[in-house]
Amino acid sequence: MNKKGFGSRIVASPYILWAALFVIVPLIxxxxxxxxxxxxxxxxxxxxQIAKYKKAFGLSILYSVIATIITLLISYPxxxxxxxxxxSSQKMIMVIVMLPMWMNFLIRTYSWxxxxxxxxxxxxxxxxxGLHPVKLINTPGAVILGMVYDFIPYMILPIYTVMSKIxxxxxxxxxxxxSNGFSRLRKVILPLSFPGVxxxxxxxxxxxxxxxxxxxxxxxxxxxxxGDAIEYLFNSGxxxxxxxxxxxxxxxxxxxxxxxxxxxxxxxxxxxxx
Amino acid sequence: xxxxxxxxxxxxxxxxxxxxxxDGLNLSIEDKEFITLLGPSGCGKTTxxxxxxxxxxxxxxxxxxxxxxxxGIPPHKxxxxxxxxxxxxxxxxxxxxxxxxxxxxxxxxxxxxxxEVTDLLRLVNLEGFEKRRISTLSGGQQQRVxxxxxxxxxxxxxxxxxxxxxxxxxxxxxxxxELRNMQQKLGITFIFVTHDQExxxxxxxxxxxMDKGKIQQVGTPQDIYNEPKNAxxxxxxxxxxxxxxKMIEDYxxxxxxxxxxxxxxxxxxxxxxxxxxxxxxxxxxKPEDGEICGEVTSIAFLGVHYEIIVDICGFKxxxxxxxxxxxxDKVGLIIEPDAIHIMKKSEYSGLYGDYSSYSDEIxxxxxxxxxxxxxxxx
Numbered sequence: 001m002n003k004k005g006f007g008s009r010i011v012a013s014p015y016i017l018w019a020a021l022f023v024i025v026p027l028i029x030x031x032x033x034x035x036x037x038x039x040x041x042x043x044x045x046x047x048x049q050i051a052k053y054k055k056a057f058g059l060s061i062l063y064s065v066i067a068t069i070i071t072l073l074i075s076y077p078x079x080x081x082x083x084x085x086x087x088s089s090q091k092m093i094m095v096i097v098m099l100p101m102w103m104n105f106l107i108r109t110y111s112w113x114x115x116x117x118x119x120x121x122x123x124x125x126x127x128x129x130g131l132h133p134v135k136l137i138n139t140p141g142a143v144i145l146g147m148v149y150d151f152i153p154y155m156i157l158p159i160y161t162v163m164s165k166i167x168x169x170x171x172x173x174x175x176x177x178x179s180n181g182f183s184r185l186r187k188v189i190l191p192l193s194f195p196g197v198x199x200x201x202x203x204x205x206x207x208x209x210x211x212x213x214x215x216x217x218x219x220x221x222x223x224x225x226x227g228d229a230i231e232y233l234f235n236s237g238x239x240x241x242x243x244x245x246x247x248x249x250x251x252x253x254x255x256x257x258x259x260x261x262x263x264x265x266x267x268x269x270x271x272x273x274x
Numbered sequence: 275x276x277x278x279x280x281x282x283x284x285x286x287x288x289x290x291x292x293x294x295x296x297d298g299l300n301l302s303i304e305d306k307e308f309i310t311l312l313g314p315s316g317c318g319k320t321t322x323x324x325x326x327x328x329x330x331x332x333x334x335x336x337x338x339x340x341x342x343x344x345x346g347i348p349p350h351k352x353x354x355x356x357x358x359x360x361x362x363x364x365x366x367x368x369x370x371x372x373x374x375x376x377x378x379x380x381x382x383x384x385x386x387x388x389x390e391v392t393d394l395l396r397l398v399n400l401e402g403f404e405k406r407r408i409s410t411l412s413g414g415q416q417q418r419v420x421x422x423x424x425x426x427x428x429x430x431x432x433x434x435x436x437x438x439x440x441x442x443x444x445x446x447x448x449x450x451x452e453l454r455n456m457q458q459k460l461g462i463t464f465i466f467v468t469h470d471q472e473x474x475x476x477x478x479x480x481x482x483x484m485d486k487g488k489i490q491q492v493g494t495p496q497d498i499y500n501e502p503k504n505a506x507x508x509x510x511x512x513x514x515x516x517x518x519x520k521m522i523e524d525y526x527x528x529x530x531x532x533x534x535x536x537x538x539x540x541x542x543x544x545x546x547x548x549x550x551x552x553x554x555x556x557x558x559x560k561p562e563d564g565e566i567c568g569e570v571t572s573i574a575f576l577g578v579h580y581e582i583i584v585d586i587c588g589f590k591x592x593x594x595x596x597x598x599x600x601x602x603d604k605v606g607l608i609i610e611p612d613a614i615h616i617m618k619k620s621e622y623s624g625l626y627g628d629y630s631s632y633s634d635e636i637x638x639x640x641x642x643x644x645x646x647x648x649x650x651x652x
Contacts, residue, residue, distance in 0.1 A: 169362035175349040177376035
């Protein structure tokens with residue numbers, strides 16, 4: 001037993017070291033900066049300043065919630081229909097879903113600028129057929145579109161994975177007991193794919209809420225999010241590290257709370273229904 | 275045909291990827307009977323069940339339920355329920371909700387559902403298990419939940435796809451009896467699929483023996499055992515010696531140069547036939563008293579009786595007897611007329627019913643030298 005414990009500790013040590021160096025230590029730094037002033041004295045003033053960033057926080061959460069809901073509404077039916085297809089088609093669609101992820105995130109976002117810009121692809125097309133151009137770039141819609149486009153694979157993947165593992169005999173049993181297609185979906189597929197939905201929501205909502213690049217490029221100056229504020233402060237020199245850290249810390253705590261709420265839902269789901 | 279046929283399958287053909295799975299299957303199933311589809315894996319028995327349940331449409335052929343054509347009706351509109359091989363219980367629902375599933379779909383009132391689930395749990399001996407999660411149940415308990423869930427919808431026909439295969443021997447025997455009792459109590463037609471011939475014989479009113487997508491024989495367990503139609507059925511059901519014979523005339527058959535009286539008639543004169551003799555129907559006597567003679571090549575004590583392999587003109591017979599014998603003994607055999615069953619030659623002739631490989635194995639285990647000598651003789 002002792003030997004095994006020692007051996008596994010040796011094997012695990014690089015990972016523990018890695019986690020300590022690149023996860024724990026930065027977290028301690030953030031907490032330290034958040035509660036000190038530039039001279040290093042303890043203070044709550046950084047945390048107090050967060051009120052100034054209410055709007056950015058609010059927009060971040062609002063846009064992320066909308067983007068997550070849209071992503072879910074697109075991904076769930078897509079994952080469902082994928083599982084109904086031939087295995088070869090499933091694989092091909094999977095590749096198509098993954099393909100954009102192989103391209104650089106910045107390039108993907110930039111390409112939306114050329115599509116949405118005032119003289120971009122869509123408006124050129126609209127004017128060419130005699131319609132008025134529409135303002136697309138620098139709107140909340142453009143930011144949400146960017147979020148949905150960039151993060152949708154993270155929603156499709158977990159839902160598809162969980163759904164494709166549902167035993168076909170369970171669906172046969174449901175129809176054997178009188179369920180039609182819709183009731184099979186509601187009473188069997190939906191509850192059994194719930195864990196995939198939860199992890200999809202988490203994997204989309206968290207990066208959305210802390211994103212900064214999408215909002216800058218597609219949202220103009222009016223739609224700055226909390227990620228943008230943090231980036232701006234860090235770029236403004238060492239004097240602003242403390243406030244920026246405080247914002248990061250609060251954002252992190254918010255995300256943690258969201259995750260706990262999510263976990264509570266999955267756990268209670270299992271406890272009551274299973 | 276008869277009016278009380280609940281199900282009729284007519285000329286059913288199914289193939290997967292060009293391979294014939296069901297090859298012109300015709301079967302009538304009577305109301306309230308316990309019928310078993312029996313055969314080796316790949317014989318088409320599960321496919322037949324899936325066609326009745328509605329999970330599969332035949333390439334050709336019709337299914338009639340209560341006299342009405344059943345083709346194309348989806349599973350959820352059929353008055354048929356299935357007990358699946360691995361039970362297929364819903365892991366996200368507890369025992370109560372699993373059993374209530376079908377009634378919920380049918381939107382029956384809550385009080386009625388509650389009463390019904392309670393009654394069903396009593397029927398399958400699982401009172402007090404309502405709130406249990408499926409993953410906390412043993413195989414036998416899951417089996418019972420699956421039964422309760424399937425009969426909660428009051429089907430006219432219950433399909434059982436090897437439901438006992440995953441249980442251990444003792445539990446399997448108990449469940450066989452319970453299923454049989456339940457079937458009689460409920461008065462529902464049971465269509466049971468198994469590859470276990472003993473299970474088929476003990477439980478069924480009628481047995482359908484299948485192989486290669488075709489029905490080989492349909493009959494009561496006694497018919498199937500005593501009057502097998504061909505070498506496949508004779509070999510698949512119980513132990514049997516299947517030897518070549520020649521029908522001299524009605525009621526007289528020649529085996530290994532000796533004429534035996536038998537009870538079979540209706541064959542051509544001198545027609546080549548397969549003769550089935552069950553191991554328990556042969557008497558061992560002194561060589562001079564026997565109708566034919568042979569040499570004992572192996573003997574095994576099985577408690578109730580001995581299992582003796584006797585070499586007669588190069589063909590090895592299995593004989594079950596309470597008389598002991600020794601390897602190398604010359605013995606005579608006596609076969610009563612009613613122990614002889616004559617079958618027409620079929621595609622299965624010569625494939626089954628010889629125990630030479632069987633005896634070789636035993637010889638090699640006990641005395642390898644003798645086997646080589648034996649082999650040289652042959």
